[in-house]
Amino acid sequence: MASYDFKSTEKKWAEKYEEFDGNKGVDFENDREKFYMLTEFPYPSGSGLHVGHAFAMTAADVYARFQRMQGKNVMFPMGWDAFGLPTENYAIKSGRKPQEITKEVTNTFHEQMKKLGFSFDWDREVNTTLPEYYKWTQWIFTKLFEKGLAEKQEMPINWCPKDKIGLANEEVVDGKCERCGTETAKRTISQWVVKITDYADRLINGLLDTEFIEKVKAAQINWIGKKEGINIDFEIENSVHKIQCFTKFPETIYGVTWIAIAPEHPLVAEIVSESHSTSVSQEVSQYLKETKKKSEFERTSGVSEKTGVFTGAYAINPVNGKRIPIWIGDYVLANFGTGAVMGVAAHDKRDYMFAEKYGLDIVQVEVPPEDPAYLIDSYEKVIEDGLMVNSGKFNGMKAREEAFGAVSNWMIENEWATKKVEYHLRDWIFSRQHYWGEPIPMVFCEKDGWVSIPATDLPVVLPEVEKYLPTDTGESPLANIKEWVETTCPKCGEKAKRETDTMPNWAGSDWYFLRYCDPHNTDVLADEKKMEFWLPVDVYVGGDEHNTLHLLYSRFVYQFLWDLGVVPKNITEPYKKRISHGVILGPDGNRMSKSKGNVIVPDEFVEKYGADSLRTYLMFMGPFDATMVWNERSLVGVRRFIEKFYNLIELHAGNNEVSDGESAKAINRLIKQATEDVAEFKFNTVIARLMETVNALSKPGSNITKSDLGSMIKVLSLFAPFVAEELWARIGGGFSIHTQQFPVYEEKYLISDTVLLTVQVNGKLRGTLMIDPEEYQERVIEEAKKSEKIKKYLDSGEIKKVIYIKGKTINFVVG
């Protein structure tokens, strides 16, 4: 038998699909249920579509095809998240325009996706770098500004002293500049900051309205990191100043033996001068000098030893009047909490180490309930769920359950402290000193300050420049274009200057799923009725790495737009279900990377084995969310299966056969499993069942009806769309198989008159019986006794008990 020629077949159908409209989502259609299937749009890099993209997109494609065949009106769009550093760096290196490069690579990606048979609705394609798209990204920013959620703040950025440029966090690798390897420093510059923390509680609560898988919900809640505690005011001896410390553990207040403040704390200078000791002040300034010299990486990596210096000043513990020394410590972060912490050595590992190093007191305030005499002698023995000791009137209370609340309330009543909620979530630094991003649509006017560009003047088009490198001052290259920078104030008409920073890569991807609903609208970001029709996104497939930042930012932007009233009022959360896909490792079991030379490029395998084989292999590798190792041998196995499938259909296609009975059973089992498992993203087991079915029906003498052949091909069409289309045509089906209804299994084929029953004696398997599954216990016992093999075990004692599970097993307890 001639082997299947995938090359010409896939080419033939791919061409035909150019004219095919069965993949398009239809606005406002009432007959069919809508289904919005979304998968993350890629950053189109010069190296082309990655196998990881192919994996995620194939899974989404299988699911979208399945929903269509269930009779739904499916929107399954694709686009390009094309602003970003790799393109900019490539432009710098090659001297070409990023616009041109982007056009080229998106074309490549587009072609690759078509070859892979993804059923995207290309009429809805979006590109974040096109002015008609980023007009609305900019518009969203102006609204954030107008509502007071975006403001300029002095913020530290990563600075490369050699290249003289600001670096995004992802450009800093192990504390060094990704481009030149120089150790980076922090530099404070004025940046746009978006106050996402104002939405922190809503972003937590909104999760209740979603069906995200648990791990995604956990990741989001964790990332927001809500912490409830109190801010305690410590008076400073002989001073008008107070030091405020945030703590999650108010119940440890009697255990405080020092206070540590960040080297950047605003009170450092005053505290030291008030101590009136020259030797102390010299020591402190020496310490501050050294701390500054330490790189940010060293200070925050967690590996370096904690250091500190005594300021000479003392604070007063409000609850017992005790004098406690004030230290400066480089382990205290200036930008978390109040920039000052209370030291409780007995109940915190890091505090214990600091106290040991500098000989500070250790006061234990909790003991384990089962051992009230227990004394802490090592930081490893931090007590959980302890009882209070050395804590005045709180002694004997359960630390967390009782003392936490009692101490907090008491301290608040006495005005020593206030309630405080802290978040791990930081405000969102929105400025980038780079070229290839959306210009931030703001101007600075001497009279009016910062003014946003009115909607009618958007977009602020990214001007073309000669050089894409940032300027010597660290500003974006846009700062060099005088005629662009110098403009007039939209408010007063006087001379003003444009903002030259651009937006981060997240900006365009925050709201792209809205644009897909109405991609060509020139009046609004998307028509509200269309959004109401399509939203929420029913299933959003993406990677774990985007479960925090991207997902959170885009939920925030949606909630903000909801407050503005430009998205449907009845839809409070944009994504109904979020699921995360697995990762494919290189053949050597390592994460794929250019430097390791283990990158798998899908093109090569499409060429060698065909898109159908590659897709089916990707879905067969393992569970959808697993970490899997690429193995070409297994791909060969899948190609073998497709050829076997092809040959089986070829063999039966011309005949009008009557089912042999067995084939109908096999097909119906297949349909049942496919229907149930595809719905749960369990693709590997569906393909295994397909293989079993093909193996069973390939036995000589099998007779299969045309409609059963059709059902098999339909299941295959989810994974291998091209060969399925070909085979569908071979058995006389009309174009296209992808507009057909998914087969429905019939219960009657799944019921059999006999079933294999396992017979256990004392829980151990001793034999099997072929028997009517509806048979009663007495009959089954009788049959079991007839079997020599089983009888042997039954005779070894008295039958004390019999457990019979109909159709599955019978267990004799013999003693």
Added chain:
RNA sequence: GGGCAGGUGGCGAAAUGGUAGACGCGCAGCGUUCAGGACGCUGUGAGGCAACUCUUGGGGGUUCAAAUCCCCCCCUGCCCACCA
């Protein structure tokens, strides 16, 4: 340090309380072929001639019955982290 996933043959994996290892890879034998490849058939967890015994990271428990449920421990991967 925190969070989240996991641990089953030589390998990727099935099985979510009822025949552990479906399906695929690899391997072995046979067939086909001038040969190689491709293909087809058969076998393939371990031990044992066999009857049989053992086997899901380790230990304990619940149950007539545990890979699956509960407790303790060990190990691996991913994400985050001087977060007070």
